[in-house]
Amino acid sequence: xxxxxxxxxxQVLATSAASVTFSSIPGGYKDLVLVTDTITVSGxxxxxxxxxxxxxxxxxxxxxxxxxxxxxxxNTTANYFDLQGFAIASTSRSxxxxxxxxxxxxxxxxxxxxxxxxxxxxxxxxAGRWANTxxxxxxxxxxxxxxxxxxxxxxxxxx
Amino acid sequence: MANKSLQHSSLTDNIFYRSxxxxxxxxxxxxxxxxxxxxxxxxxxxxxxxxxxxxSYATAGYKHLQIRAISRTDRGSFSDNVSITIxxxxxxxxxxxxxxxxxxxxxxxxxxxxxxxxxMFTAGSTAAANAFGSLVADFLDFNNSSTNxxxxxxxxxxxxxxxxxxxxxxxxxxxxxxxxxxxxxxxFGTNYVTGSRFSLYGSKG
Numbered sequence: 433x434x435x436x437x438x439x440x441x442x443q444v445l446a447t448s449a450a451s452v453t454f455s456s457i458p459g460g461y462k463d464l465v466l467v468t469d470t471i472t473v474s475g476x477x478x479x480x481x482x483x484x485x486x487x488x489x490x491x492x493x494x495x496x497x498x499x500x501x502x503x504x505x506x507n508t509t510a511n512y513f514d515l516q517g518f519a520i521a522s523t524s525r526s527x528x529x530x531x532x533x534x535x536x537x538x539x540x541x542x543x544x545x546x547x548x549x550x551x552x553x554x555x556x557x558x559a560g561r562w563a564n565t566x567x568x569x570x571x572x573x574x575x576x577x578x579x580x581x582x583x584x585x586x587x588x589x590x591x
Numbered sequence: 592m593a594n595k596s597l598q599h600s601s602l603t604d605n606i607f608y609r610s611x612x613x614x615x616x617x618x619x620x621x622x623x624x625x626x627x628x629x630x631x632x633x634x635x636x637x638x639x640x641x642x643x644x645x646x647s648y649a650t651a652g653y654k655h656l657q658i659r660a661i662s663r664t665d666r667g668s669f670s671d672n673v674s675i676t677i678x679x680x681x682x683x684x685x686x687x688x689x690x691x692x693x694x695x696x697x698x699x700x701x702x703x704x705x706x707x708x709x710x711m712f713t714a715g716s717t718a719a720a721n722a723f724g725s726l727v728a729d730f731l732d733f734n735n736s737s738t739n740x741x742x743x744x745x746x747x748x749x750x751x752x753x754x755x756x757x758x759x760x761x762x763x764x765x766x767x768x769x770x771x772x773x774x775x776x777x778x779f780g781t782n783y784v785t786g787s788r789f790s791l792y793g794s795k796g
C-alpha cells in the first residue's frame with residue numbers, strides 16, 4: 433500500500449517571521465494539505481495564503497465561522513485567500529488545515545477546503561477557488577502581524 | 592505527537608517562546624498509518640461511482656475510510672448536492688445534518704428517513720468554467736457490525752457569480768451491517784463530468 437501522506441516540507445520558526453513560503457513544490461501528488469499551528473507576536477491578525485506569487489484578484493472564498501455567540505458568513509474575492517474574519521492571535525494557538533485539491537491539474541481551477549480552530553475564540557470553515565489552471569508550485573502563508581517563534585508550518589502531499 | 596527534544600527551547604536559544612510546542616514537529620493531522628487504497632478518475636461522464644469489496648480492507652486492518660473527491664455534475668445549476676448510499680441500500684435508512692453557508696448567515700438543516708446521505712455540495716454545470724467542488728468524507732469504524740454507520744464531511748466549492756457553498760455535515764446509515772460498498776452520485780444532476788476524481792483512503796489508526 434502507498435502511504436497517504438508524504439511530508440514535502442516542515443518548518444518550525446526559531447524566530448518570528450512575517451511569512452513562510454513553500455517553493456518548488458513537486459508534482460506527482462493528488463492533493464496537498466497545508467497544516468499550520470501558529471501564534472502571533474502581538475495581537476490578532478488576518479491570515480493569508482497565496483499561490484504561485486499571484487497577486488491578482490483571483491481568490492474567491494465562501495466561509496462561515498462561529499465565535500461562541502453568533503455565526504457569521506462571508507463571500508469574498510481578493511488577491512489572497514483569507515479566513516474572512518477569523519483571526520489568529522497571540523493569546524492562543526490557531527490551527528489551520530487547508531486541503532488543496534488536484535493542485536497540479538492544468539484543466540481545473542484550484543479548489544480548497546479550509547478548517548480553522550482557535551480554542552479561545554472561534555471556529556471556521558471555508559471553500560475557496562483560485563481562478564487559475566496553472567499547477568501550484570509555491571504557497572506563501574502570511575499574516576498581518578508576524579508569526580511568533582514556535583509557529584509550525586507543514587506541507588503534506590496526498591498520494 | 593510526542594515531545595521530541597529541546598531542539599528549539601528558551602533554554603537553548605535564549606529566546607522567549609510563547610508556546611510549549613516550540614521544538615516539536617509541526618502538527619500532523621492524521622494517523623501515519625493512513626494509506627491510499629484506490630481511486631476512480633472519470634474519463635467519461637458517469638452517473639455514480641462505487642467503491643466495493645470494502646471488507647477486504649477491513650481484513651487488511653483498516654478501521655476507518657476516507658473519500659477525497661473533486662467533482663462537477665451536469666445539473667443545470669451552479670450547484671449540486673452529493674448523495675451517498677451504503678451497501679446498495681436505497682431504503683429510507685439515512686439521516687443527515689449540516690451547517691452550511693452561501694455567504695448569508697450560516698444555516699443548519701437536516702433530514703431523517705432519507706434514501707441517501709446528503710448535505711454535501713459540489714459544482715453544477717453553470718458554475719464558472721473549470722470550477723469543481725471538493726469533498727472530504729470520513730466513514731468511521733466502517734467494519735463494525737454492532738453500530739450504525741456514521742460519516743462526517745467537509746465539502747464545498749466557490750463561484751463568485753453565485754457565491755458558492757461550504758458545508759460541514761454528518762450522515763447516519765441506520766443499519767448495523769459492516770460497510771462493504773459506498774456509492775456516490777449527484778443528488779440532482781444525472782452525471783458527474785469527465786475529470787471528476789474520487790479517491791479512497793484507509794486508516795489503521
